[in-house]
Every structure is written in C-alpha cells, then in structure tokens.
Amino acid sequence: MTTSATVLSTTVIPARAAWSATVRAGEHLTLTDLHGNQAVDFLVYDAHDTAVRYSAPDTIQAGGGLFLTAGSVLMSNEHTPLMTVTADTCGRHDTVGGACSKESNTLRYGHHTWSQHACVDNFLAEGARHGLGKRDLVSNINWYMNVPVEQDGTLGIVDGLSAPGMALTLRAETDVLVLVSNCPQINNPCNAFDPTAVEATVTAAATGTSR
Numbered sequence: 001m002t003t004s005a006t007v008l009s010t011t012v013i014p015a016r017a018a019w020s021a022t023v024r025a026g027e028h029l030t031l032t033d034l035h036g037n038q039a040v041d042f043l044v045y046d047a048h049d050t051a052v053r054y055s056a057p058d059t060i061q062a063g064g065g066l067f068l069t070a071g072s073v074l075m076s077n078e079h080t081p082l083m084t085v086t087a088d089t090c091g092r093h094d095t096v097g098g099a100c101s102k103e104s105n106t107l108r109y110g111h112h113t114w115s116q117h118a119c120v121d122n123f124l125a126e127g128a129r130h131g132l133g134k135r136d137l138v139s140n141i142n143w144y145m146n147v148p149v150e151q152d153g154t155l156g157i158v159d160g161l162s163a164p165g166m167a168l169t170l171r172a173e174t175d176v177l178v179l180v181s182n183c184p185q186i187n188n189p190c191n192a193f194d195p196t197a198v199e200a201t202v203t204a205a206a207t208g209t210s211r
Helices: 056-063 102-109 119-128
Strands: 002-004 007-013 018-023 028-033 040-046 049-053 073-075 081-088 141-143 166-172 176-182 198-203 208-210
Touching: 007 018, 018 028, 018 119, 018 198, 028 040, 028 081, 040 081, 040 119, 056 073, 119 176
Parallel strands: none
Antiparallel strands: 002 208, 007 198, 018 176, 028 166, 028 198, 040 049, 040 141, 040 176, 073 081, 081 166
16 A cells, blocks of 8 residues: 655756746655756745745754755754655755855856856846845755765865766645756866756645555
8 A cells, every 4th residue: 555646746957947836835846866966956945934944054953964865854044844855865965065156166167157157047037036136045955966074174076976867855844935956067077067957846745545
C-alpha cells in the first residue's frame, strides 16, 4: 500500500533562467538536477508577508551545521520554519557561497566578465514580478553546489557531488514564495563551464492510498 500525491505542476527551467512559484502549506517542491552538477540558487519567503524570509544564520544555527540535506529545516529571520527537506539523493548542499553577480564575477574572473548574466540579475527580474527589490535579496541556498569550508574559514567552489537525475524534495511548512535562479555561471569548472536545465515539480500533499 502506497500513498499517492497529485502533481500540480512540472516545469523544466532552462539553463541560465529564473523561475518562481507559490507553494502552499503541505505541498512539496522537488528540484531535479537533470544533467548533473548544475547549481540551483534558491530563496524562499512567507507568501503572505515577504518581510519574513529565509535566513542562513537561523537555518545554520537550527541545523547545527553549514550544509543541508534530508531533515534540514529552512528557517526564517523570525526563526520560524518555512520548508523542510524531506528527501535528498545528493546529500549535501551549500548555505554560504552566495549568488554570483556582476561584481563577484569581476572580482573572481576578471573585468571582461562584467556584462555576463548572473544569479543576482535572475533574482531581481523574477522577484520584481512579486513586488520584491534588491533590498529583499538575502544570502541564498545553492542546491547541488559543493562549497567545502576549511578549518581557517576558507571557501572553495569545486566539482559538484551531484549527478544526472539526482533530486531533492522540500515540504512547505507555510504558504511560501520560492525564487529560483538556475545558475548561469560559465567561468567556473564545477559545472564544466556549461549551465544546464533543471526540473521543478510541485505536488499536493498525499491525500490517500493505493494498492
């Protein structure tokens, strides 16, 4: 006997693109890395009060570690739960690497990268559709990105741990607005310099059983 859930939407997010959705309390969002090693930058807000939004410090403190996996709870700046990771086939996701921007690209890779599209651009464009601006951007999650942290605090962005078809599922603990930037970064070898598509599937809470 198995539980069944209704698929509400399935969207293939193209390489380098942005996406957003409202996920109602009890619904699940599954993000699938279709081709492997594609970073999925992620922000989440209370759908009814976007001043309540994902907080990296609260999430790290509540989870007792820097990395996210099954069982991790995404906490708000009011220390309330927004979403919970209910399943994860990758095993570790980044909370501290941040989103690429024109400024960080210039610093890391040279001034010639200034005109290149970046995750901050995606967040600003997609967030504007929901009345959000630059002041509403906070430190984000990077699903599937591998950012080891050394004892001295040094960060690295290295080859990912993901592979084609790996997926993670989040349950909404309240109605939430999710923003995704399917990272357009082309200067770092962690994705073989080749951004690829990912899939976002929203399912309703299980409502019954089937034999």
